[in-house]
Amino acid sequence: PAAMADEVLEIDDDLRSFEQDDLVKAALAKGVDLRQYAKQVDDELRQVERDSILDYIKEAEELATLHTQIKQCDSILDNMESMLSGFQGDLANISAEIKHLQDESISMNIRLRNRKAVEGQLSDFINQAVIPPQLVTNICAAEVNEAYIEYVLELNTKVRFAKQDSAQRTMAYRDIHADIEKLRTRAAQRMRDFLLQKIGTLRRRMTNVQILQQAVLLKFKAFYAFLVEHAPDKAAEVLEAYNQTMSAIFLRHFRAHVADLSRVRVEGATRSDLIGEEQDAMSSLFGKGAHKGEVAFKLGDRGNVLDAMHTPIIPAIVQRSGQSVHEEDIWSSVCTLLVDTVCSEAAFCHDFFGSSTAFENIFGKTLYHLIEHLEAFLGSSYDAIGCLLLIKISVAHEAIMTQRGVAGLTTFFEHVGKLVWDRFLHVIEHQQASIVKMGNPPPATLEVHPLPVARRYAEFASSLQLLAGGPVEQRVLSTSSTLRHAMHALLVTRLGGVLRAARKKQAIFLVNNADAVLSIMRDRGVGAGDDLRMFEDMLDANKAVFVEEVLSATYGRLIRFVKTTEQPLAQGGEAAVRKLPEYGQLEAIVKDFHANWKRGIEAINVEVMKSFANFRNGMEILKQTLTQLLLYHTRFLDIVKQLHPDGGPFAKYMITISTIMNEIKTYSRNF
Numbered sequence: 001p002a003a004m005a006d007e008v009l010e011i012d013d014d015l016r017s018f019e020q021d022d023l024v025k026a027a028l029a030k031g032v033d034l035r036q037y038a039k040q041v042d043d044e045l046r047q048v049e050r051d052s053i054l055d056y057i058k059e060a061e062e063l064a065t066l067h068t069q070i071k072q073c074d075s076i077l078d079n080m081e082s083m084l085s086g087f088q089g090d091l092a093n094i095s096a097e098i099k100h101l102q103d104e105s106i107s108m109n110i111r112l113r114n115r116k117a118v119e120g121q122l123s124d125f126i127n128q129a130v131i132p133p134q135l136v137t138n139i140c141a142a143e144v145n146e147a148y149i150e151y152v153l154e155l156n157t158k159v160r161f162a163k164q165d166s167a168q169r170t171m172a173y174r175d176i177h178a179d180i181e182k183l184r185t186r187a188a189q190r191m192r193d194f195l196l197q198k199i200g201t202l203r204r205r206m207t208n209v210q211i212l213q214q215a216v217l218l219k220f221k222a223f224y225a226f227l228v229e230h231a232p233d234k235a236a237e238v239l240e241a242y243n244q245t246m247s248a249i250f251l252r253h254f255r256a257h258v259a260d261l262s263r264v265r266v267e268g269a270t271r272s273d274l275i276g277e278e279q280d281a282m283s284s285l286f287g288k289g290a291h292k293g294e295v296a297f298k299l300g301d302r303g304n305v306l307d308a309m310h311t312p313i314i315p316a317i318v319q320r321s322g323q324s325v326h327e328e329d330i331w332s333s334v335c336t337l338l339v340d341t342v343c344s345e346a347a348f349c350h351d352f353f354g355s356s357t358a359f360e361n362i363f364g365k366t367l368y369h370l371i372e373h374l375e376a377f378l379g380s381s382y383d384a385i386g387c388l389l390l391i392k393i394s395v396a397h398e399a400i401m402t403q404r405g406v407a408g409l410t411t412f413f414e415h416v417g418k419l420v421w422d423r424f425l426h427v428i429e430h431q432q433a434s435i436v437k438m439g440n441p442p443p444a445t446l447e448v449h450p451l452p453v454a455r456r457y458a459e460f461a462s463s464l465q466l467l468a469g470g471p472v473e474q475r476v477l478s479t480s481s482t483l484r485h486a487m488h489a490l491l492v493t494r495l496g497g498v499l500r501a502a503r504k505k506q507a508i509f510l511v512n513n514a515d516a517v518l519s520i521m522r523d524r525g526v527g528a529g530d531d532l533r534m535f536e537d538m539l540d541a542n543k544a545v546f547v548e549e550v551l552s553a554t555y556g557r558l559i560r561f562v563k564t565t566e567q568p569l570a571q572g573g574e575a576a577v578r579k580l581p582e583y584g585q586l587e588a589i590v591k592d593f594h595a596n597w598k599r600g601i602e603a604i605n606v607e608v609m610k611s612f613a614n615f616r617n618g619m620e621i622l623k624q625t626l627t628q629l630l631l632y633h634t635r636f637l638d639i640v641k642q643l644h645p646d647g648g649p650f651a652k653y654m655i656t657i658s659t660i661m662n663e664i665k666t667y668s669r670n671f
Contacts, residue, residue, distance in 0.1 A: 135155065189234070209246075217352060268383035269386070276436070296383070312336045326383075326386055327383070328393060335393055336397070374416060382427050387427060421475070436489075449512055450515070477529075512614070514538040517531075546611075547621070555600060564582050565580060590654060591653050594655055
């Protein structure tokens with residue numbers, strides 16, 4: 001029963017599967033009888049089977065032909081397989097033969113290479129061990145010229161060969177050693193004599209050393225290389241002779257150059273060229289005579305040497321033209337020649353001798369002479385401008401040496417810088433002391449016009465400012481500040497103090513001197529700096545003092561009234577002002593101003609024109625004074641208007657602002 005149940009379940013599964021079939025679904029949907037439908041399907045299958053059998057019978061002949069062709073192909077493929085198997089065997093044999101031939105070829109190449117190596121070594125050995133008779137003749141008797149270089153190079157290879165340990169163990173070495181040594185000695189002697197003779201020609205006057213070095217000596221640098229390697233004692237002789245020769249030549253040239261230019265040298269400044277005068281010369285300072293020594297403090301055209309540093313001076317041209325030079329011109333020319341010469345000599349020594357270690361031996365005496373010349377100049381020089389130019393020239397040329405990669409003059413320029421800086425500081429201290437030592441004249445003898453000391457200081461300060469650029473800037477500005485403080489103390493504290501009792505005269509004195517300093521510095525191209533700021537402050541402060549003093553002298557009552565009443569009026573009103581004693585003077589002040597204001601302006605104009613040497617500065621001060629007068633009068637009118645809104649009993653005497661402005665315009669045409 002269980003088995004039947006399983007079969008029933010399977011039938012049910014099959015029925016469910018058939019129900020899912022599309023054809024069965026379609027038949028059921030149409031209501032077809034399944035038995036009849038199954039019988040129909042079975043008939044159709046039988047018919048298809050019969051049709052297939054008929055098709056196979058119909059194509060039987062062609063199938064038989066295809067079968068025959070397949071057999072033939074199998075036979076052909078068997079033959080090809082046999083043939084390829086034979087080829088594979090043949091190729092295996094050929095590969096073995098090729099490998100054998102390759103091994104033979106490698107072996108033959110090794111034997112050939114070994115034979116060539118032996119042949120080369122043997123050939124080299126024979127060539128080096130054999131001394132051709134022609135080489136002996138050439139070394140011993142041929143003229144020493146450019147062709148001799150080839151003989152020397154050939155001999156050099158043989159000498160090097162004879163020095164090898166491997167060569168010294170051979171019988172051939174014993175045969176040729178003595179001959180090679182003789183040839184080496186002979187060649188070294190002849191090359192040594194030749195080089196010494198060529199070096200000797202450098203001493204002739206009017207000889208262009210550089211051309212001779214490049215065109216002659218460098219061609220024979222192989223001679224010196226041979227001597228260094230095989231005859232160092234003779235190489236040392238040649239080097240020493242060259243060093244002594246070039247040392248003497250350069251010393252002679254630079255000594256003559258410096259001496260020729262020194263004959264036309266002029267002093268930029270002397271010991272007596274001081275910003276301040278000595279104690280026994282005070283009378284000339286405050287007199288009306290011409291300014292003394294002012295040129296010594298001007299930079300002028302001397303700064304042009306910094307633009308022409310790379311052009312040496314030809315002494316003969318300068319002497320024929322009757323021109324003169326300063327020490328900085330000489331030093332610039334010397335430094336240019338020195339830098340060019342040292343660089344050229346360093347390049348030659350490197351090419352010819354293989355190094356530049358002979359620098360000290362060649363240039364030592366020349367540099368010592370230049371230091372001596374500089375020390376002699378600095379020992380008696382009081383030319384601070386010249387010292388500063390020397391420093392800038394030296395710094396510039398040291399930079400050129402650095403750019404060219406030649407360090408031979410570093411110590412020299414450092415020593416020069418120390419010498420010149422020390423002298424520059426000494427000269428600055430000397431100038432500062434001259435300012436400090438100036439005495440105070442009696443007030444009656446001290447004029448209010450610009451003093452020569454102010455002009456000299458302005459020129460000197462301008463020169464220092466213009467030269468203070470670059471690496472020297474901080475040191476120069478720091479040093480010049482001592483002069484600035486000394487000058488300020490002289491003008492404001494000491495000489496200004498002499499006129500302390502007369503404030504207007506003191507202000508005029510300080511304005512004139514500050515203006516003179518500023519005018520000169522601006523004319524020289526100084527556009528900024530501590531000096532300008534200090535004197536600008538001095539000028540502005542004392543302009544204000546002068547304006548107040550000159551207005552107080554002419555309109556003192558009106559100004560005092562304004563200053564006395566403004567604050568009480570603002571704080572306590574009219575009643576507070578009416579209680580003041582000054583209020584009773586109001587009418588008198590108005591009438592006095594009405595009667596004298598024009599004459600007062602004219603007097604101020606005359607005072608300004610008489611007091612200030614610089615016309616432009618005087619016009620600015622006059623403008624400032626009249627503007628301040630207008631401001632005071634405006635404030636005065638405001639006070640009167642508040643006290644007397646209806647104008648008061650003195651209204652007809654009141655001068656209007658427009659009236660004063662019209663009068664001021666008549667003077668402003670000169671502004």
